[in-house]
Amino acid sequence: MCYSAQVRANYQKLVRQYGAIMSIEEFAKLYSFDPAKARPKTPKGMDDAFAKGDTPAEREVWEAISAWNTEAATKWEKELFQQTTRLNNAQRALESKPTKKAQEDARIAANKIAIAREKLSDLRRTEPLPRDERIFPGVYAPVMVMENDRRVIKPMRYQCRLPGWNEATERQYPGTYNARRDKLEKSWRELFGYQHGLIVADVFFENVEDAEGKNQILAFTPRSGEPMLIACLWSRSPGKDGQPDLLSFAAITDDPEPEVADAGHDRTVINIKPEHIDAWLNPDPSNLGALHAIFDDKRHPYYEHRIAA
DSSP states (O other), X not given: OXXXXXXXXXXXXXXXXXXXXXXXXXXHHHHOOOTTSOOOOOOHHXXXXXXXXXXXXXXXXXXXXXXXXXXXXXXXXXXXXXXXXXXXXXXXXXXXXXXXXXXXXXXXXXXXXXXXXXXXXXXXOOSOOGGGGEEOTXXXXXXXXXXXXXEEEEEEEESOOOTTOOHHHHHHXXXXXXXXXXXXTTTTTTTTTTOEEEEEEEEEEEEEEOTTSOEEEEXXXXXXXXXXXXXXXXXXXXXXXXXXXXXXXXXXXXXOOHHHHHTTOSOEEOBOOGGGHHHHHSOOTTOHHHHHHHHXXXXXXOEEEEEOO
């Protein structure tokens, strides 16, 4: 299962490269600042793209993101002060009378200080890094869909909430960030043939066991250097109590490419050809065979792998 991916998170580049338009309304709903609610989990690369927005609507979204960043900075600065105080107290205690408690306090405080400093550094950093575009289940990403015969970019959460589900149901089935091809006409029948999407990604990550049975994370990258056009299904779940609707998606996986199987994993995302984008995004539910034909004609770049950091 593709548990993580490095996506093209900059919506402006997706708009230019794929002739799409952006659903600014959906982005504005997602980022709307409310100190009483939790910040949405979004990749920094998607956030920072709005800093270069040209329109008033984009600038309003950036103002909301900046408000979230200010709140986060305040939180991490407070954490940094508290843990620095804790570390200083522990070090003084160790100088006078070493104890296990003081040693543990010093260790924990040092770890939390490092985390707080990294979080603050990321909030202030303007130089992009590859990890800024990495997503995990529960994190939002720009997804391309078809709407009124136009390619549209919308922000969606990576972990699909199927039609009729609620949060409780979702917790019982946490693996719905991927949709197996052999289950599309069963478990995913309400979405397959109806609500199709596409994410553009450069790397996908998998958990595999090494020769000693220990888990390791492998990063798979097309040797061709071309971005992957990963076929997805998506769903809109009505919001409750005035909250916006939840847009969520799952990446479709198929039997593994030989080199992926050799590396120890049993699934590979479906990387469709560029000429099939519109047919995939505008499906005919009465002709599912045509959709499977797109899968059968998918791209087969050699996926090189490395141990991820």
